[in-house]
Amino acid sequence: MAKARLGHSAAGAGLADNGAMLAQRTLKSITHAVGLGVHSGQKVDLTLRPAPPDTGIVFRRTDLPVPVDIPVTPFAVSDTRMATTISPGGRSGQPTVQTIEHLLSACAGLGLDNLVIDITGEEVPVLDGSAASFVYLLQSAGVVKQEAPKRFLRVLKPVELREGEGATLKWARLEPYHGYRLSFEIEFNHPAVDATGRVVSFDFSEGQYKRDIARARTFGFAKDVEAMRSRGLGLGGSLDNVVVVDDSRVLNADGLRYADEFAKHKILDAIGDLQVLGQPLLAAYSAFKSGHALNNKLLRALLADPSAFETVTFDDEKLAPVGFAQLAPAW
Ligand SMILES: [Zn+2]
Numbered sequence: 001m002a003k004a005r006l007g008h009s010a011a012g013a014g015l016a017d018n019g020a021m022l023a024q025r026t027l028k029s030i031t032h033a034v035g036l037g038v039h040s041g042q043k044v045d046l047t048l049r050p051a052p053p054d055t056g057i058v059f060r061r062t063d064l065p066v067p068v069d070i071p072v073t074p075f076a077v078s079d080t081r082m083a084t085t086i087s088p089g090g091r092s093g094q095p096t097v098q099t100i101e102h103l104l105s106a107c108a109g110l111g112l113d114n115l116v117i118d119i120t121g122e123e124v125p126v127l128d129g130s131a132a133s134f135v136y137l138l139q140s141a142g143v144v145k146q147e148a149p150k151r152f153l154r155v156l157k158p159v160e161l162r163e164g165e166g167a168t169l170k171w172a173r174l175e176p177y178h179g180y181r182l183s184f185e186i187e188f189n190h191p192a193v194d195a196t197g198r199v200v201s202f203d204f205s206e207g208q209y210k211r212d213i214a215r216a217r218t219f220g221f222a223k224d225v226e227a228m229r230s231r232g233l234g235l236g237g238s239l240d241n242v243v244v245v246d247d248s249r250v251l252n253a254d255g256l257r258y259a260d261e262f263a264k265h266k267i268l269d270a271i272g273d274l275q276v277l278g279q280p281l282l283a284a285y286s287a288f289k290s291g292h293a294l295n296n297k298l299l300r301a302l303l304a305d306p307s308a309f310e311t312v313t314f315d316d317e318k319l320a321p322v323g324f325a326q327l328a329p330a331w
Contacts, residue, residue, distance in 0.1 A: 022317040022325055024113040024150045026050045028142030033133075035125025038099060038218070038242070039082060041235030044121040048141065051114040053148030056278040057107060059086065059097045063120040068095045072104065072276050074300055080293035082233055083123075084273055098123040101272030101292065102218075106134035108275040109209030110143055111324070113150060129217035129241035130257075131268055135210050149313035155283035156309055159302045161294060170289035172298045177284035179321035180204040184266045185288045190221075192245045197260025202267050205322040213271070215257045216264035219243035222251065270295055279311065282321070 027050045034045050051058070057072040070076060070086050078092060079085035083099035103124050107115065109131065127133035160173040181203040188194065202213055220234065220242050228234035243261060244251045258264050266287075273295035274281060287294075302308055317325040 019316040019318065021149045022314040022320050023145040024053050024148045025111050025143050025145055026114040027112070027138065028144045031137050031141035033125060033127065033137055035127050036236035037121065037123025038126035038129070038236045039233045040098070040121070040123045042121050042123060044119060044123060044125050046125060047118040048138070049116040049118065050144075051116045053114060053146045055114040055116065057104065057115045057117065059100070059117050059119055061095045061097065062118045064095060070095070070097055072100070073278060074276050074296060074303060077276060077296045080291070080296055084276070084292045084296070096122055099126065100124055101269050102126075102131045103134050103272070104275040105268050105272030106131040106138055106214065108271045108280065109135060109214055110138050111280070112138065112143060114146065126218070126236055126241045129243070130265070131214040131272075132210075135214045149315070151279050152282045152312050153277055153279040154310050154312045155281065155302065156307065159298065159305065159308055161298050161301055163294060170291075170294060172287040172290040172294050173285070174281070174298060174302060175284045175286070178282060180281055181284045182267050182270055183284070183286040184263055184270060184290070186263045186266055187289055188262075190245065192249050193262050196256065197263055200260055200263040200267050204324070213264055213268050216261045216268050217241070217243050217257065218265060219245065219262055222246040274299065282312065
């Protein structure tokens with residue numbers, strides 16, 4: 001893996017100096033949440049703890065006789081049906097944590113690098129079905145800078161994956177970009193969905209994750225509910241945490257939170273799916289009808305080509321893309 005350092009490094013430059021490096025971040029204090037898993041319907045306790053520099057994000061199954069740590073990496077992803085599930089090293093037959101993507105999306109939105117997440121079951125609570133509850137939780141705990149440079153993964157050349165053709169075509173792509181921008185197009189051929197915005201773009205240097213993306217809820221189709229429940233999925237889902245559409249309309253009494261909430265939720269999911277890298281991307285992501293599986297394959301394809309990326313740090317945070325030093329500050 002190539003390494004590059006950007007900016008001018010004065011000897012001993014630290015957090016207190018002008019031209020401070022762009023630093024890793026963790027939580028200021030421990031915070032706690034309780035809720036139901038959207039698929040399992042199981043009540044789960046979540047405890048989010050500060051962690052030292054270079055820890056990354058680690059889930060810890062504390063309900064097992066011997067607690068099991070599951071560091072989040074692209075290769076820990078072991079199942080992508082309906083949600084992103086991880087296990088140690090991605091191996092089957094191991095303890096798992098399911099539906100990590102909304103919490104990881106919130107971590108990306110707040111620029112958090114290091115966190116240990118104690119969990120007492122197999123699935124992260126769905127809370128309100130979006131990332132907004134996690135953003136609130138994390139901001140309430142506070143975010144602090146650490147004495148270590150934040151490492152970005154900069155994409156150096158386009159990487160693209162395509163699957164299917166015609167009506168089944170989907171694709172996802174990463175391209176070089178000085179910043180982090182995501183564009184997503186959905187196509188459900190459904191009147192209630194297609195009447196909303198089908199294409200959404202979000203640039204971390206221009207928008208505000210908390211305001212523009214975090215509140216978009218997960219969504220599902222009423223006709224699929226029976227089939228999902230018979231497979232033991234969606235057991236914790238309700239109109240309190242899922243936007244449900246029947247053949248023609250949204251069933252939730254309060255309607256949508258954003259005019260383009262469906263496509264925005266796909267951006268929210270993609271941010272969470274890409275956050276499993278453990279390093280924020282400097283790249284433009286674009287996708288058509290992608291999902292958890294294709295997003296994970298895209299990361300694996302990127303990492304399989306050492307000439308496609310490098311790790312960079314910013315000795316002077318002013319040289320980072322606009323807004324990254326102030327990324328959704330909680331202080
Ligand atoms: Zn989602």
